[in-house]
Structure formats: structure tokens, C-alpha cells
Amino acid sequence: MDNLAQALPxxxxxxxxxxxxxxxxxxxxxxxxxxFEPVNLNLFPGEVLAIVGESGSGKTxxxxxxxxxxxxxxxxxxxxxxSQMPAASxxxxxxxxxxxxMRADFGIVHQHPMDGLRPRISAGGNIGERLMxxxxxxxxxxxxxxxxxxxxxxxxxxxxDDLPITFSGGMQQRLQIxxxxxTHPKLxxxxxxxxxxxxxxxxxxxxxxxxxxxxxxxxxxxxxxxxAVARLLAHRIMVMKQGQVVETGLTDRVxxxxxxxxxxxxxxxVLQQ
Amino acid sequence: MQSFNQIVSATEPEQxxxxxxxxxxxxxxxxxxxxxGVALPGYQVAFGGREMPMPYGWGTGGIMLSASILGQDDxxxxxxxxxxxxxxxxxxxxxxxxxxxxxxxTETAKASVIQTRHRIPExxxxxxxxxxxxxxIPEPLRFIEPRETETKKMHSLGEYGSMQVKLYEDIVKYxxxxxxxxxxxxVHGRYLxxxxxxxxxxxxxMHQSNALMLFGAGREKRIYCIxxxxxxxxxxxxxxxxxxxxxxxxCSLCGSETSFLDEVLIDDQGQRMxxxxxxxxCQGQLAKNAAEEALHG
Amino acid sequence: MEPFxxxxxxNKTFVLHxxxxxxxxxxxxxxxxxxxxxCVVLNGSxxxxxxxxxxxxxxxxxxxxxxxxxxxPAHQQSDQTESTWxxxxxxxxxxxxxxxxxxxxxxSQFLRVIPRLSALDIVMQPQLENGIPREQAKEKAQHxxxxxxxxxxxxxxxxxxxxxxxxxxxxxxxxxxxxxxxxLLDEPTASLDQHNAEQVxxxxxxxxxxxxxIVGIFHDTWVRDQVADRLHHMSSGTDSAVYQNQTExxxxxxxxx
Numbered sequence: 001m002d003n004l005a006q007a008l009p010x011x012x013x014x015x016x017x018x019x020x021x022x023x024x025x026x027x028x029x030x031x032x033x034x035x036f037e038p039v040n041l042n043l044f045p046g047e048v049l050a051i052v053g054e055s056g057s058g059k060t061x062x063x064x065x066x067x068x069x070x071x072x073x074x075x076x077x078x079x080x081x082x083s084q085m086p087a088a089s090x091x092x093x094x095x096x097x098x099x100x101x102m103r104a105d106f107g108i109v110h111q112h113p114m115d116g117l118r119p120r121i122s123a124g125g126n127i128g129e130r131l132m133x134x135x136x137x138x139x140x141x142x143x144x145x146x147x148x149x150x151x152x153x154x155x156x157x158x159x160x161d162d163l164p165i166t167f168s169g170g171m172q173q174r175l176q177i178x179x180x181x182x183t184h185p186k187l188x189x190x191x192x193x194x195x196x197x198x199x200x201x202x203x204x205x206x207x208x209x210x211x212x213x214x215x216x217x218x219x220x221x222x223x224x225x226x227x228a229v230a231r232l233l234a235h236r237i238m239v240m241k242q243g244q245v246v247e248t249g250l251t252d253r254v255x256x257x258x259x260x261x262x263x264x265x266x267x268x269x270v271l272q273q
Numbered sequence: 274m275q276s277f278n279q280i281v282s283a284t285e286p287e288q289x290x291x292x293x294x295x296x297x298x299x300x301x302x303x304x305x306x307x308x309x310g311v312a313l314p315g316y317q318v319a320f321g322g323r324e325m326p327m328p329y330g331w332g333t334g335g336i337m338l339s340a341s342i343l344g345q346d347d348x349x350x351x352x353x354x355x356x357x358x359x360x361x362x363x364x365x366x367x368x369x370x371x372x373x374x375x376x377x378x379t380e381t382a383k384a385s386v387i388q389t390r391h392r393i394p395e396x397x398x399x400x401x402x403x404x405x406x407x408x409x410i411p412e413p414l415r416f417i418e419p420r421e422t423e424t425k426k427m428h429s430l431g432e433y434g435s436m437q438v439k440l441y442e443d444i445v446k447y448x449x450x451x452x453x454x455x456x457x458x459x460v461h462g463r464y465l466x467x468x469x470x471x472x473x474x475x476x477x478x479m480h481q482s483n484a485l486m487l488f489g490a491g492r493e494k495r496i497y498c499i500x501x502x503x504x505x506x507x508x509x510x511x512x513x514x515x516x517x518x519x520x521x522x523x524c525s526l527c528g529s530e531t532s533f534l535d536e537v538l539i540d541d542q543g544q545r546m547x548x549x550x551x552x553x554x555c556q557g558q559l560a561k562n563a564a565e566e567a568l569h570g
Numbered sequence: 571m572e573p574f575x576x577x578x579x580x581n582k583t584f585v586l587h588x589x590x591x592x593x594x595x596x597x598x599x600x601x602x603x604x605x606x607x608x609c610v611v612l613n614g615s616x617x618x619x620x621x622x623x624x625x626x627x628x629x630x631x632x633x634x635x636x637x638x639x640x641x642x643p644a645h646q647q648s649d650q651t652e653s654t655w656x657x658x659x660x661x662x663x664x665x666x667x668x669x670x671x672x673x674x675x676x677x678s679q680f681l682r683v684i685p686r687l688s689a690l691d692i693v694m695q696p697q698l699e700n701g702i703p704r705e706q707a708k709e710k711a712q713h714x715x716x717x718x719x720x721x722x723x724x725x726x727x728x729x730x731x732x733x734x735x736x737x738x739x740x741x742x743x744x745x746x747x748x749x750x751x752x753x754l755l756d757e758p759t760a761s762l763d764q765h766n767a768e769q770v771x772x773x774x775x776x777x778x779x780x781x782x783x784i785v786g787i788f789h790d791t792w793v794r795d796q797v798a799d800r801l802h803h804m805s806s807g808t809d810s811a812v813y814q815n816q817t818e819x820x821x822x823x824x825x826x827x
């Protein structure tokens with residue numbers, strides 16, 4: 001198994017300009033307008049892509065399909081961890097290979113933190129589980145890494161043995177992020193990670209995510225209906241409406257100079273500070 | 274040509290029940306499940322469990338297995354908590370004496386089939402013996418994952434890392450791996466298995482065992498097996514290796530220092546003693562001690 | 571000498587789909603060439619499109635028509651003698667992001683950052699994104715904050731509670747933290763007192779001296795007079811320098827073409 005001794009890795013220095021994740025002609029429609037129609041996208045290391053749109057626009061369905069959790073009806077999701085690795089088409093490789101890849105290279109942050117945490121397992125165990133899943137078998141080492149990550153997400157070291165159900169919503173969300181990042185994924189999928197949080201807690205979380213993106217060269221796909229979150233975090237943005245991508249591009253260009261009527265409506269509906 | 278049932282009925286002195294209580298088709302079905310289980314050591318094989326004339330939790334899984342493998346020539350022993358003389362052990366022994374007309378015994382060495390709850394005999398088993406375990410909850414992953422669909426997937430893909438979490442939590446709470454029974458094992462380096470509620474003291478006895486081991490869960494309708502001479506490894510951490518229980522003093526009755534001891538309260542003042550849980554083994558040791566004393570004394 | 575950036579026949583109209591498809595023409599036939607080491611000040615009345623042009627140069631607006639050519643660093647094309655050009659009007663988001671990271675610095679009118687970030691972190695951020703070591707980035711950030719008279723006890727605090735002038739100075743420090751070849755300044759001195767405005771003028775002149783090209787909007791005429799090498803008149807959409815260099819202008823355009 002890989003040596004997982006380091007909690008915070010040195011910056012990835014792979015200069016390869018190949019996309020980490022590619023979606024080609026990807027679609028999944030439960031019914032007309034439910035799900036999403038063919039989507040193409042490229043995601044590069046260190047890049048944050050926000051998918052925005054109102055409820056029911058297909059954002060979450062797209063995120064699930066991109067992250068290997070929902071088979072598309074058409075198209076492919078192709079993942080290439082680095083230039084030495086062969087590209088893998090997520091839904092064409094075996095389920096065992098896909099789950100292995102998702103464990104090692106992906107992180108998934110759910111909107112409701114308890115969906116991504118084990119309620120009856122201590123905070124340290126929740127973080128450590130990911131390490132044990134990829135083969136870590138040294139208790140002291142697992143614990144040390146769990147502690148490092150708790151500190152990295154600003155949870156007190158004295159809470160390591162407490163159950164997540166005793167944590168506040170913001171702490172639970174940070175714990176979920178720590179659990180996802182402990183194995184050094186290359187790509188993290190987040191579904192409304194700041195959704196249920198107080199505004200003050202949101203800011204801390206945004207700051208945390210942004211720092212992690214810079215320091216670990218993470219690629220992130222973040223689903224949000226909050227345009228302010230998208231503006232602060234995302235390099236690029238994808239606007240969805242009724243299962244269709246209506247506009248995509250540089251975040252500030254899409255938000256400051258929206259071309260599509262729906263994007264204009266979305267942008268103009270945001271309350272100004 | 275005589276049918277199989279005719280042959281059976283010809284050898285059957287009493288016609289109230291079929292030999293071994295279960296009908297022949299059921300026994301065949303269970304034997305097929307056993308064969309599959311032997312071919313896939315540690316894998317839980319689903320089978321069509323039958324209603325037995327006793328409640329779930331009284332060992333119906335083990336009884337169905339025993340009923341399917343016992344023959345007229347077998348010698349049958351039942352252990353409950355290590356003892357041959359508890360109500361449950363006596364009842365099951367009598368049950369098979371009645372429906373199979375076979376010889377029963379309390380001596381481990383004499384038995385060809387041993388049905389057990391909670392223990393593996395102290396005396397090493399031979400390869401002409403079969404040990405049948407009664408299992409309440411066959412799924413070792415249930416603790417971490419409540420969904421059956423998901424545990425099945427975890428088994429099929431060999432995703433067992435999260436099982437370590439159970440041990441991690443033990444160390445967090447107690448400073449050591451406190452799980453002392455139903456201690457999870459990896460069988461043949463492939464399937465994670467719950468060894469039924471035997472003490473972890475008995476786990477090493479499963480490794481490279483001479484005897485075939487069959488596990489039956491009546492309520493959950495699962496059968497799994499460890500064929501003879503199979504690797505069975507208890508999960509642990511590098512810095513918290515697997516270890517078995519130890520006692521300060523030897524058995525108060527036979528003086529054994531190597532057997533699993535039960536704590537027994539002996540009066541209302543809280544006086545207690547530690548004695549072998551395996552009653553047959555303890556009696557064997559006592560007899561041996563007496564013989565040696567006679568020889569030397 | 572070749573310009574560092576060339577904007578040619580830039581047209582930009584906003585179409586408001588939800589307001590009866592009303593169209594607002596904000597930029598018409600804008601032509602602009604920017605050279606290394608000079609400061610071009612966009613000049614015109616309020617509503618003449620100065621901010622829009624600046625934002626367009628930053629890639630913030632999608633132009634309808636025209637070219638927005640920026641010279642690519644020579645070291646990437648070591649075996650070529652001629653400069654290569656990237657048209658920002660048609661560049662991919664990734665290309666723009668890279669330009670903004672390494673080539674184009676931006677000081678907006680208002681500080682827009684993640685609420686909880688400290689002033690020091692905000693100034694360090696663009697350096698860290700360029701792979702500058704943390705210690706070195708910190709040193710430079712401290713130097714800039716000191717130069718701009720942001721009191722030291724504020725450095726570890728989030729600027730949300732700062733005064734408008736303090737926020738703006740943090741914003742300016744961030745814009746000057748990396749030695750960008752091109753700097754776009756949107757009224758950087760608007761909410762500053764004279765002393766601090768002089769510090770900004772000094773920073774601008776230092777940047778010019780190291781060869782940076784600067785495009786800015788300055789309302790205070792005394793600031794403008796001290797930094798501007800040329801004025802770009804929004805009404806005509808041109809400046810005299812561009813007219814004089816029309817031939818060269820055409821040739822760059824053809825090469826990219």
C-alpha cells in the first residue's frame with residue numbers, strides 16, 4: 001500500500017496540462033427536463049468549477065454522474081489522475097476499479113454532513129476510516145493524521161474522540177471535509193457544502209476550501225445555488241436550467257456579463273450587499 | 274429399483290419423523306449450500322432456512338446444518354458455553370438422539386460431529402471431525418454498514434478497511450482492542466467473517482484447523498464454512514497486534530493454565546472461582562491428574 | 571517597439587433579455603495600444619465607458635467585436651524571434667485565468683474577498699498562487715501594507731470592518747503584490763487622502779520604472795497628471811499614439827489574424 005505518512009502533502013507539481021476529468025456527451029434524463037442533457041466539460045488540476053442553477057435544474061444529478069455514483073444514459077466520464085496514468089472511463093471500467101479509484105482519488109462532500117459521516121464513530125475514526133480503507137494499519141499513525149486534519153479544519157484536538165452528532169453543523173461539515181481530504185484526493189465533489197450553515201460559518205468554510213485548493217492543487221466541482229459562493233471560490237461556472245447548460249465560462253465574466261436570459265435573471269435576482 | 278426414500282424408510286425404525294427431522298430435499302439444499310461455502314471459504318451462502326421446532330436463537334441454524342450432515346454412524350456432541358450439561362445442549366442432543374437414533378457423547382475425542390455455541394473445544398480437533406457453529410448475526414460488517422446491499426458489495430469487492438474502524442474505536446475507548454468475542458477474521462485472505470460469538474481466545478484455533486467448520490445462522494438464513502487447513506487471520510493494527518485473553522491463575526478444578534476460564538460465583542458473599550469453560554476438557558484433565566497421582570503417589 | 575497590449579475596434583453592447591431585450595452600447599470602436607513602462611489613463615465623462623473598457627481589458631466582459639491582443643512572454647517561445655499574441659476576446663477561460671495569475675494585475679474599486687480572510691492573507695494570496703514561498707510572500711505583503719500606511723494591528727484582521735480607505739489600500743497592496751507586466755487600476759485613489767494617494771503614485775511610478783504597462787482611471791486630476799503618459803479619450807475611442815502606429819497595429823493584427 002502507499003505510504004500515507006504525510007498529512008499535508010507538498011504541492012503537486014505536475015505541470016501536465018491534461019484535464020483531470022472530462023465529460024463527453026454526458027446525459028441522464030429521468031424525464032424530459034428532469035436530469036441533464038448532453039454536457040461536455042474539462043476540469044484541470046487546481047481548478048474550481050461551480051455548477052449553479054435553481055432547484056431541480058439537474059445540478060446534483062450531474063454531480064453524481066461526474067463523480068461515479070450515477071450511471072449516465074449516454075456519454076462518458078473520463079478520469080486521468082496524471083500523465084503517467086492511463087485514462088479511465090468511469091462507467092466502462094469494472095465496479096471494483098471504479099470504487100478503488102473513487103476511494104483513492106475522489107472526495108465527496110455531501111450537503112448534509114451526516115450523509116457523509118458515521119454518526120456512531122468518533123471524529124478521529126471518521127477521518128481514519130478513509131485511511132484504513134486504503135490500507136493504513138498503524139493505529140498511532142492513523143491517529144496522528146486524524147489529529148493533523150482536525151487541526152487543519154479548525155476543530156479542537158480535544159474533540160477527536162467525540163461523536164460527530166455532538167458537533168455543530170459547521171463543525172460537522174468541516175469534519176466531513178477533513179475525512180475526504182485525509183487520503184489526498186485529486187478531485188473533490190461538493191454538493192451545496194455551505195447550504196445549511198450560518199453566514200459566519202460559511203465564510204470560514206469558504207476560506208478553508210480555498211486554501212486547500214491552493215495548497216493541495218485540488219480540483220473541485222461545487223454545486224451551489226449561491227452565486228456569491230461561486231464568485232468567491234470558482235474559476236469557472238456552469239449555469240444550468242431545466243437540465244440544460246445555458247451558459248458556461250469564466251466565473252466573473254458569466255456573472256458580470258451574462259449572455260443568456262436565464263443567467264441575467266439569476267444574477268439580477270441576487271440581493272446586493 | 275428402489276428410490277432413495279424407500280431405502281431410507283427401510284432403514285428407519287420409527288416413522289414419525291424423517292431421519293434428521295428435515296425432509297430429504299431440504300437436506301440436499303443445505304448440503305449444496307455447504308459445498309458452495311466450502312468452495313468459497315468465509316463467504317455467506319444464502320439458503321432456504323426451515324421452521325424448526327424451537328425458536329430462533331436456540332441454535333436453529335446449527336441444528337439445520339447438523340440435521341443435514343448427520344448419518345446413522347455419527348457420534349454427536351453439543352457444547353453450549355463450553356458445557357455439555359446445559360439445558361440447551363441436553364435438549365439438542367436429545368433431539369438428534371430421537372430423530373437420528375444415533376449415539377451421542379460429551380467427549381470431544383469420541384465425537385464425529387460437534388455442534389457448538391460460544392466455544393471451540395480445547396482439545397485439538399482431527400480431520401475426521403466436523404464442528405458446527407450456531408450463529409446469531411452472520412454479517413461482520415453490520416456494525417459499520419446497516420444496508421445489506423452495501424455489505425454485499427463490500428464483500429464482493431473486498432472493501433474491508435472500514436472494519437478496522439471498529440477496532441480503532443475500541444482503542445480510543447479502552448486503550449486496547451476490547452472486542453473479546455465475535456472478533457472479526459479474514460478467511461483465506463479473501464472474505465471477512467464473523468466467527469460467531471466465540472471468545473477471541475478461540476480465534477487461533479480456526480487457523481489451519483484440521484476439522485471442517487460449518488457456520489449456520491437460522492434467522493438470517495446464511496451458511497458459511499472454513500474448510501480444513503485454511504488460513505484464518507484476526508484483524509488488528511501493527512502497533513496493537515491481536516492477542517488472546519489471559520488469566521492470573523490456573524483453573525481452580527483441574528489446574529490447567531492453557532484453557533479458557535469462566536468466572537463462577539460460589540456463594541452470596543461474592544466468593545468466586547475460575548474454572549475451565551470446556552467441561553469435557555476439565556474432566557479429562559482431572560482424570561489425567563488423578564492417574565498421574567496414582568502412578569507417582 | 572511593439573506594444574504590450576492592443577485593443578482594436580472593440581465593441582460591447584449589453585442586451586438585457588429580461589427588459590424587453592433592451593440593448594446598451596457601452597463601447598464603440600475603441601482602439602488602444604499599451605506599451606511597457608507607460609501609463610495610459612482612460613479619460614471621459616461619467617458613463618462614457620471607462621470602467622467597461624478596463625473590465626474588458628481584464629477579460630471581465632465578453633466583447634462583441636474586435637480584438638484584444640496581449641503579448642505572450644518571450645521565454646515560452648525561446649526559439650522564435652517574433653512575439654506571439656493571444657487574443658483575449660477569443661481565449662479560453664483557462665488562458666484568461668493564467669493571464670490574470672501571471673500577467674494582468676487588477677485593482678478594483680471595491681475589495682471583494684472571502685469575508686474572514688485577514689488583510690495579510692489577502693495580500694499574500696496572489697503571490698502564493700504564483701508559487702512564491704510563504705515567507706517571501708509575507709515579507710512583500712508586509713512591506714506593501716506598511717508603504718500604504720495600513721496600521722500593523724489591522725493586518726491579522728479581516729478587512730470587512732475596516733474603513734473604506736483602509737479596505738482600498740489593502741486592495742491596492744494586493745494588486746501590487748506580484749510584479750505583473752500589465753496593471754489595470756480602477757480609481758485606486760478614489761477614497762484615499764492625499765498622503766496615501768501619493769504613496770499609490772509612488773507605487774505606480776515604481777511599476778512603470780520596472781517596465782510595467784499600466785491602464786487606469788483616475789478622477790483626481792492632480793493624481794492623473796503625475797502618473798499619466800497619455801490619455802485615452804473614450805468619446806473618440808482612440809488616442810493619438812494609436813493613430814501614429816496604425817501600420818504596425820495592422821501588422822500585429824494580421825499576424826494573429
